Amino acid sequence: MTARYTVGDDVRVRQAYPPGHCRTPYYCRGKSGVIVRYCGDFRNPEDLAYGTYDGPEVPMYRVQFNQTDMWPGYSGAPQDKVEVEIFEHWLVPASS
């Protein structure tokens, strides 16, 4: 699968709450960040969790967020960051 995003792209994590297993933490859903690394293509944990081991590999990225965007009343410094691994189907362009 061709990676849709490249380093530096502004993205937003889908604010979705589907049933079942996934590896997208709640705290970053609906939040905007920037792609800092394309990690490669990996099997989708949402398939693997239910015994589908031959599903398609999907691109996975590291997305960097500002901590002040993640937590109301974040007590640290304004430049603090958190970086999270997110599969491509959880991302949309930040402008959309």
Next chain:
Amino acid sequence: MSDHHDHDHDHGMYGVDPLHHHPPQPDLEDTPLTHHQIMQMAVAELLIEKGIISAEELRQQIDLMDSITPVRGSQLVARAWTDPAFKDRLVADSKAAALELEMDIGPIPILIMENTPQVHNLIVCTLCSCYPRMLLGIPPEWYKSRSYRRRAVSEPRKVLSELGTPFANDVEIKVHDSTADMRYMVLPMRPDGTDGMSEENLAGLVTRDCMIGVAVPGTGGS
């Protein structure tokens, strides 16, 4: 004060207790198995019964995992401190760099996050307990606790302060949440005052906590 010490546990568990026994440390079998322990034993027995793995292979794998210690990570850090070209290779591709030290770090990519005077890195897995086991061994219990997983990501500076590693606000704290297929190890900064130390002695300064990011190396002095 009387002969009886004044802590508050119940000495009445044997009824009359003239010898003043303390409760015995429970043997392993005295604690009931949890659901997941039973499931794990059942799966292991099935895998062996069906000939998919042998009991010896299972034991060897556990033995192997238990034998990996943070010494591996500290060797890589010490080499990186003494050889800038190696540091660049380690940050670019830790698997290839570790092989230079005849160290196999396995198939899961481990990304090396380099601390600088401007940026301090901290590792967590908020969803479970992902950890760079091939470099640091089995994670400490606190790394798997809900409170570390929740607080390392949402209030990292407070966690660091509580662990004795406060940072001024002009240093950026960067938290790495191991949510999927990557693992992370922190490359700490070499402490001042360690010029001329051997690579082996430098490695002795680099503890597990330094490579998780909850501590920074000391100079080894008193």
